[in-house]
Amino acid sequence: MLEIDGLRKRYGDKTALDGVGFTVRPGEMFGFVGANGAGKTTTMRIVMGVLDADSGQVRLDGRPVTYDDRRTFGYMPEERGLYQKMKVAEQIEYFGRLHGLAPAAARSATAALVERLGLVERRDDAVEALSLGNQQRVQLAVALVHEPAVLILDEPFSGLDPLAVDALAEVLKDRAAAGVPVIFSSHQLDLVERLCDSVGIISAGRMVAYGPVGELREREGRGVLRVVVRDAAPGWADGLPGELTREGDRDVLLCEEGDDQDILRTAIGAGRVEHFGRRQPTLAEIFREAVA
Amino acid sequence: MNGLWLVAQREIRTRVRTKSYLISLAVSAVLVAALAFLPKVLGGDDTYNVGVVGQAPPPAAQLAYSRWPDEAAARKAVIDGDLDAALINGDKVLANGELDQRLGLVLESAHRDAQIKAAGLTITPLTVESVGADARYQGVRTGIATLIVMVLFFLLIYSSMFVAMGVVEEKGSRIVEILLTSVRPWQLLGGKIVGLGSLGLVNLVVVIAAGLAASFATGFTADLPPGMGGIVVSAVVWFVLGYAFFSALAAAFGSLVSRQEELNTVLTPMTMLMMLTYLTAYFAAVEPTGTVARVLSFVPPFSSMVMPVRTAAVDVPLGEILIAGALMVVAVVAVLLGAARVYRRAVLRTGARVKLGEVVR
Numbered sequence: 001m002l003e004i005d006g007l008r009k010r011y012g013d014k015t016a017l018d019g020v021g022f023t024v025r026p027g028e029m030f031g032f033v034g035a036n037g038a039g040k041t042t043t044m045r046i047v048m049g050v051l052d053a054d055s056g057q058v059r060l061d062g063r064p065v066t067y068d069d070r071r072t073f074g075y076m077p078e079e080r081g082l083y084q085k086m087k088v089a090e091q092i093e094y095f096g097r098l099h100g101l102a103p104a105a106a107r108s109a110t111a112a113l114v115e116r117l118g119l120v121e122r123r124d125d126a127v128e129a130l131s132l133g134n135q136q137r138v139q140l141a142v143a144l145v146h147e148p149a150v151l152i153l154d155e156p157f158s159g160l161d162p163l164a165v166d167a168l169a170e171v172l173k174d175r176a177a178a179g180v181p182v183i184f185s186s187h188q189l190d191l192v193e194r195l196c197d198s199v200g201i202i203s204a205g206r207m208v209a210y211g212p213v214g215e216l217r218e219r220e221g222r223g224v225l226r227v228v229v230r231d232a233a234p235g236w237a238d239g240l241p242g243e244l245t246r247e248g249d250r251d252v253l254l255c256e257e258g259d260d261q262d263i264l265r266t267a268i269g270a271g272r273v274e275h276f277g278r279r280q281p282t283l284a285e286i287f288r289e290a291v292a
Numbered sequence: 293m294n295g296l297w298l299v300a301q302r303e304i305r306t307r308v309r310t311k312s313y314l315i316s317l318a319v320s321a322v323l324v325a326a327l328a329f330l331p332k333v334l335g336g337d338d339t340y341n342v343g344v345v346g347q348a349p350p351p352a353a354q355l356a357y358s359r360w361p362d363e364a365a366a367r368k369a370v371i372d373g374d375l376d377a378a379l380i381n382g383d384k385v386l387a388n389g390e391l392d393q394r395l396g397l398v399l400e401s402a403h404r405d406a407q408i409k410a411a412g413l414t415i416t417p418l419t420v421e422s423v424g425a426d427a428r429y430q431g432v433r434t435g436i437a438t439l440i441v442m443v444l445f446f447l448l449i450y451s452s453m454f455v456a457m458g459v460v461e462e463k464g465s466r467i468v469e470i471l472l473t474s475v476r477p478w479q480l481l482g483g484k485i486v487g488l489g490s491l492g493l494v495n496l497v498v499v500i501a502a503g504l505a506a507s508f509a510t511g512f513t514a515d516l517p518p519g520m521g522g523i524v525v526s527a528v529v530w531f532v533l534g535y536a537f538f539s540a541l542a543a544a545f546g547s548l549v550s551r552q553e554e555l556n557t558v559l560t561p562m563t564m565l566m567m568l569t570y571l572t573a574y575f576a577a578v579e580p581t582g583t584v585a586r587v588l589s590f591v592p593p594f595s596s597m598v599m600p601v602r603t604a605a606v607d608v609p610l611g612e613i614l615i616a617g618a619l620m621v622v623a624v625v626a627v628l629l630g631a632a633r634v635y636r637r638a639v640l641r642t643g644a645r646v647k648l649g650e651v652v653r
Contacts, residue, residue: 048473050640071474079642081467086306097298098474142470 001025002150002181007046007056009039009205016042017053018205024181024198029172031192031213032185033283034202035291040185041078043202044154047183048075060150071099074148076156080139084128089114091127092141099146106145113141117167133164140168144175151175153184157191169195193283203291213283220286221279225260227253232271240266250274295475299483300490303458307491317495320446321502327439328506340395343369343378343386350409352402382406429517436517437577437604440527443499444597445570448534449563451492455539456546456559458484463639464550477636485539489532496531500524519607526603526613533617534596536624538566544631547638548646558645565593573597580605590616592623 002024009017017039024030034040045051047058049070058065083091089110096106114123117137127135136159143153151172157165172195176182186192192199193213201209209216229236229251237244240263242255251271255263267273281289307313339356343366348357358375360366363386366378370386376395378386385391385399408415462468462480471480504524507516517523541562549558576585576598588594589602595616602608630652637651 050469075470075473077469079466081465081470094302
């Protein structure tokens with residue numbers, strides 16, 4: 001279990017992180033969401049030990065994370081970096097060795113990843129000769145070659161075509177299924193919603209929303225009742241609590257109080273009810289509201 | 293330690309495969325070999341061709357005899373310039389115009405010796421004893437010292453530049469962020485310095501071997517001063533020390549910037565120091581016994597080039613060499629520690645150039 005607890009970081013008089021904390025269980029996929037400059041990259045860099053926090057702690061299974069623990073982590077930084085002139089397979093293997101794999105183990109892990117990520121024909125090409133998408137695959141292979149115990153990926157999906165996104169998503173699901181805590185940041189909220197078990201939304205260095213995706217949507221919906229009615233006479237909802245808006249030719253009523261059965265009866269009487277239920281905002285809606 | 297070796301291995305593998313490394317290795321070897329040939333080519337042949345007709349004279353150094361059937365043939369050869377002179381029946385010399393003064397003396401002395409011997413007398417030659425320093429090899433030793441200055445300077449600046457470029461490459465491409473999650477900064481820095489340094493050392497050894505091989509081929513080895521082995525060993529050891537010093541500086545300065553274009557500017561203090569070391573060493577090669585040379589051969593980093601030059605040019609007491617070496621080792625350790633500190637703090641701060649003051653505190 002990876003615990004991030006009360007991280008604070010200042011650059012001069014600018015506060016980058018102001019008490020960031022969340023927990024990722026083994027096998028859990030955690031989506032890290034926030035506007036640019038909100039503190040995602042800083043948090044991930046601190047988790048990887050690339051940056052030191054002013055205060056706060058990162059713990060793995062209850063103990064503070066050490067350098068040796070981090071060597072077993074897989075990391076994909078926001079700024080991609082590979083040796084441009086080094087060959088694909090050679091590079092992946094080199095990073096495997098740096099992470100402590102024996103030569104034979106590094107070779108076989110490299111062969112398996114090259115196969116899985118569709119780089120077989122490119123294995124002896126210099127990285128600089130590859131398309132950006134393929135370079136991204138190599139970057140991912142570098143993060144995965146040593147079968148990491150924890151995965152920290154900063155914007156792994158940016159710049160990938162839909163097929164590559166699916167391939168990467170499969171790989172991440174595999175790792176999570178093997179019991180690895182996976183953290184990744186992304187601006188593609190639909191993707192996060194689809195893939196992740198839990199999400200954390202960070203804004204200006206603070207966690208503004210955090211929890212399992214379903215729970216979060218329910219909680220952020222705050223039990224608000226959403227009723228969509230078509231062809232209703234104007235003024236039909238005058239006697240009801242809540243707020244009425246028009247979306248196209250439909251009336252949308254949002255009620256935070258009142259008896260739901262009364263509201264339903266009134267709505268049916270007024271027109272054609274197309275939707276009736278507790279509001280479940282999308283992640284994008286939650287995000288907009290949280291960072292506003 | 294394992295991380296350091298892996299990094300060093302990669303540096304060596306990557307660099308050795310490039311054409312530029314092999315080409316520079318070949319060019320420097322050829323250049324030094326050519327320099328070793330140069331004295332022979334410029335100095336020309338220092339023996340005289342003397343034609344002999346009739347009675348053969350006793351052999352003498354500096355004289356190469358050839359037999360001719362009669363005086364007329366020998367006379368023609370002298371006029372054509374095939375012979376420097378011709379000796380007829382042991383008592384007459386044919387020369388083209390005036391006889392070369394030195395050749396005249398040699399022939400005269402040989403002629404006299406032969407007559408004295410024929411008269412049954414034995415003479416004892418003069419014995420010469422030098423009361424000053426052995427100056428026989430002075431010219432050659434100065435030449436070797438000058439050569440060492442050039443080779444050391446070239447290899448030091450070349451190897452250090454590669455360290456700096458490697459540091460910037462890793463910083464600029466942000467790959468350092470992944471590297472530092474699997475190796476420690478000192479391993480990454482040390483591996484780079486060790487790897488590229490080994491290649492520099494290979495280069496130095498190849499250059500020395502080429503120079504010595506060329507000397508053997510030309511027969512120049514006979515003119516080499518005794519203690520040549522010591523001169524070579526000293527050059528190699530001082531190269532290692534000087535390289536450790538300058539490459540650590542290069543890495544520290546290099547880690548301040550993120551782009552290769554900024555490298556020259558940020559390296560200026562290091563290149564200036566290197567140029568200064570080069571100039572003092574060059575000066576020491578010309579004037580190895582001067583006070584400046586003596587003093588600077590103890591002061592790091594000047595000692596890294598001045599001391600091997602002094603050792604090559606004159607005899608330096610072993611004690612002085614050891615003291616200079618110890619001082620340089622202390623300086624190297626200090627610079628390595630300082631550079632590791634700067635590197636660790638600066639290498640992840642990408643973007644604008646990092647000010648040295650911000651990272652040394």
